[in-house]
Amino acid sequence: MQKFLFELNRDEDFQSRYAADRRGALIGFDLSDEEQRALTEPDIGLLFHLGVNGQILMHFAALHSIEWQDYLQQMRDGLDEHGPVREGVYAVTGYEGVQTHSDRLGQTSNIENGR
Amino acid sequence: MPLVFAGVCSHAPGIVGRADQADVSAKDRLYEAFDDMRRRLEASEPDALIVVAAEHFANFFMNNMPSFAMGMADYYEGPIENPEWLGIEKTTIPGDRSLSERLIQKVMERSDVSYAEEWKFDHGIMVPLHFLTPNYDLPIVPANINCQGPPLAPLHRAWAFGEALREAADSVPERIALIGTGGISHWPATPDSGKINEEWDRRFLDQWSHCDKEAMLSYSDNQSYLDAGQGAFEIRTFITISAATEGAEGTVHFYEPIPIFAVGCTIATVNL
Numbered sequence: 001m002q003k004f005l006f007e008l009n010r011d012e013d014f015q016s017r018y019a020a021d022r023r024g025a026l027i028g029f030d031l032s033d034e035e036q037r038a039l040t041e042p043d044i045g046l047l048f049h050l051g052v053n054g055q056i057l058m059h060f061a062a063l064h065s066i067e068w069q070d071y072l073q074q075m076r077d078g079l080d081e082h083g084p085v086r087e088g089v090y091a092v093t094g095y096e097g098v099q100t101h102s103d104r105l106g107q108t109s110n111i112e113n114g115r
Numbered sequence: 116m117p118l119v120f121a122g123v124c125s126h127a128p129g130i131v132g133r134a135d136q137a138d139v140s141a142k143d144r145l146y147e148a149f150d151d152m153r154r155r156l157e158a159s160e161p162d163a164l165i166v167v168a169a170e171h172f173a174n175f176f177m178n179n180m181p182s183f184a185m186g187m188a189d190y191y192e193g194p195i196e197n198p199e200w201l202g203i204e205k206t207t208i209p210g211d212r213s214l215s216e217r218l219i220q221k222v223m224e225r226s227d228v229s230y231a232e233e234w235k236f237d238h239g240i241m242v243p244l245h246f247l248t249p250n251y252d253l254p255i256v257p258a259n260i261n262c263q264g265p266p267l268a269p270l271h272r273a274w275a276f277g278e279a280l281r282e283a284a285d286s287v288p289e290r291i292a293l294i295g296t297g298g299i300s301h302w303p304a305t306p307d308s309g310k311i312n313e314e315w316d317r318r319f320l321d322q323w324s325h326c327d328k329e330a331m332l333s334y335s336d337n338q339s340y341l342d343a344g345q346g347a348f349e350i351r352t353f354i355t356i357s358a359a360t361e362g363a364e365g366t367v368h369f370y371e372p373i374p375i376f377a378v379g380c381t382i383a384t385v386n387l
Contacts, residue, residue: 006176010195010235054304055171055263058128059237062200068133076306093344095302098309101374107138109375 004029009059045078051087118284120159120292121360122384123353128238129376131202137375148369148382149246161292163254166240169262169297169349173237181229182268186257187215193236203241211254221283226276243296262348270332273351277358295356297349298378309374315343316379324365326357360385
């Protein structure tokens with residue numbers, strides 16, 4: 001699953017093939033039905049839960065032009081729906097969130113303007 | 116000849132890609148610090164810039180992961196990311212194959228390093244270059260330390276890599292500039308993105324600015340992961356710059372946690 005995303009994230013020709021036929025682009029990769037579904041919808045939350053490295057997932061979300069706050073929320077939703085990350089080095093520590101953190105630092109963030 | 120410039124800076128993609136979401140004054144202070152770093156770099160009149168980065172699976176994957184790698188090509192491409200998302204257009208960045216080959220050959224005498232004749236830059240290199248060489252007119256020698264996919268080379272090997280880079284730079288006639296890019300404490304690409312341990316960062320930067328080898332090499336990845344997130348594995352890039360400039364003090368020109376950029380933004384140079 002991560003190998004597929006690694007190849008996709010760095011190859012514009014592969015991205016074009018994926019855009020034209022998402023399921024067809026998976027041919028040749030050893031993927032379960034659940035993984036195929038997560039990659040083709042795409043389901044960011046499920047991919048995070050399944051253990052896709054966050055940096056790989058971040059580039060994949062960017063490829064789909066998923067706005068930053070939506071991307072973070074989709075990961076949170078994935079944990080709520082599916083449970084903790086199955087493997088990998090991504091603990092969730094109970095962060096207060098960017099808005100509250102920025103306020104505490106006296107920074108006026110403009111998150112609502114995010115694209 | 117001896118290094119003509121050395122420093123470290125942040126590379127978080129949000130610095131450019133989410134600039135419109137940041138506190139305007141905080142963003143402006145950071146951008147001014149990057150401009151100041153660019154002016155210092157330009158004043159050193161470098162022939163080439165080695166960028167010690169911590170890439171994020173743009174070139175290297177767990178099927179064949181080098182702990183240390185250097186680029187050896189006459190040009191590179193980047194960014195791999197969606198240009199609209201990153202805020203940086205795709206472009207071609209000049210390299211210098213001959214220089215890379217001579218540097219790599221020398222580095223190999225002291226440190227195990229892989230070489231790559233193809234290399235696509237991600238935000239780890241593109242964000243610093245966006246500010247430091249905005250016209251992409253300075254040859255770049257990319258170097259990478261695996262800070263993403265454990266097992267990771269221990270910190271003392273990052274130090275040894277820096278020592279080898281310094282010897283390599285000393286051995287060529289070109290004027291070589293050197294920067295390391297990475298985060299200090301941060302939890303990038305997780306639901307906790309934006310979290311920053313400012314106290315941890317300031318302690319590490321104090322150690323870095325005094326080139327305190329013993330203190331910097333005393334960190335363990337397990338403890339750093341708990342205290343400073345998986346992004347803190349990238350202190351390897353800072354440690355490499357310290358090793359390459361051992362004995363020189365550093366100056367932290369800018370440090371400020373900016374949560375929407377997901378890192379304690381840092382600009383620092385070594386007083387060579």
